[in-house]
Amino acid sequence: MTWLITGGAGYIGAxxxxxxxxxxxxxxxxxxxxxxxxxxxxxxxxLVVGSTLDGALLERVFKEYGVTGVVHLAARKQVAESVAEPIRYYRENVGGLATLLDAVAGAGIRRLLFSSSAAVYGNPDVDLITEETLCAPVNPYGETKLAGEWLVRAAGRAHGISTVCLRYFNVAGAAAPELADTGVFNIVPMVFDRLTRDEAPRIFGADYPTPDGTCVRDYIHVADLAEAHLAAARRLAEGDLSGDLTLNIGRGAGVSVRELITVVGEVTGDRREPVVEGRRPGDAPRAVASAERAAEQLGWRASRGVREMVESAWRGWQLHHDR
Known part of the structure; x- marks a missing residue:
């Protein structure tokens, strides 16, 4: 097997x-x-520099490197940006995937792993989100991921491609400081950014129906996520998977925003009280994965906890920000 990883130099891709x-x-x-x-x-x-919208480039890469499987992570992924630029998100996330699948089918590649998201579920009112939970995305980003899953499965059926869709929950941490997330879009780097600028962390809404009033999320270490991809790729390579396999990738444990900020304070030594602001539109009170199907199908479970996520992310933040 030779695997092409699209988005391979990004935070998760690397x-x-x-x-x-x-x-x-x-x-x-x-x-x-x-x-x-x-x-x-x-x-x-x-590293090949180029876009999944470039079908001719994909064909050349498949041929030059003898690609026999694809791990597709390349996508735009900021919720607020997707609301402001939905056409761009559909063009790049869905259009790029369509171009990729066309090239995959044309090259006779029969294994594809698709990076999806818990955003496909929207805001379900359940304690644990299973793979059977109704998908009802509430923003264009989530819509493109759900449309991507539909397209992956349809192409798989039409062209005999075995596919896996992994629905990520909240990704954090770093396997090494140099691999850390350099963007300020996810909650852990957002809190680091506030502290670095000598500002208090922000909590958007503290009146949710949760134990401490703040949103509860399922956080997974990016190194665990990467190991889930390896397990899924090997399952595809074994050739015993026909059709599609769709899996949640999370820890199955909820952590509130306030609890997470407390851990950040302990790790960084900056324990200032967060500022509570109004709710953000579309935030679900609780979004926690059922991770049992991934364990059954891949023999994989997340092993790293929230403190390890924050500690590893902080080392990366310090490296990239000269702290």
């Missing part, structure tokens, strides 16, 4: 490339470098 290459898999990365750090890639992993 972790996946490292996990797969470290386990002896042959890997090549494709990235348009819009949100990437090429130096994240491990030695020996080639």
């Amino acid at each position: 972790h996946v490339a490292r996990a797969m290459a470290g386990a002896g898999e042959s890997v090549v990365a494709l990235d348009d470098l819009s949100a990437a750090v090429p130096e994240r890639l491990p030695p020996g992993v080639p």
Whole structure:
């Protein structure tokens, strides 16, 4: 097997490339470098600069590197940006996937792993979200991920491609400081950014029907997420998977925003009280995965806790911000 990882120099993609290459898999990365750090890639992993919207490039990469499987992570992923620029999100996330699948089918590639998201569920009123929970996304980003799943499954049926869709919950942490998230879009780097600027962390809404009034989320270490990709890729490579497999990727444990900020304060030594602001539109009170199907199908479970996520993310933040 030779795996093409689209978005392979991004925060999650580089972790996946490292996990797969470290386990002896042959890997090549494709990235348009819009949100990437090429130096994240491990030695020996080639980087092709380009977009999944470029079908001719994909065909050349498949042929040049003898690609036999694809891990598709390349996508735009900011909720607020998707609301402001829905056409761009559909063009890049769904259009890019359509172009990729066309090239995959044309090249006779029969294994594809798709990076999906818990955003496909929207705001379900359940204690644990299972893979059977109704999908009702509440923003264009989530819509593009759900449409992507539909397209992956339809192409799989039409062209005999075995597919896995992994629905990520809230990703945090870093396997090494140099691999850390350099963006300020997810909650952990957002809190770090506030503290670095000598400002108190912000909580958006403290009147939810949860134990401490703040939203509850399922946080997963990015290294655990990368290991889930390795397990899924190997399941595909074994050839015993026909059709589609859709899995939640989380810890199955809820942590409130206030609890998370408390851990950040303990790790950084900056324990200032957060500022409570109004709710953000679309935030669900609780979003926690049922992770049992991933354990059953992949023999994989997340092993790293929230404190390890925050500690590893803080080391990366300090590296990238000269702290």
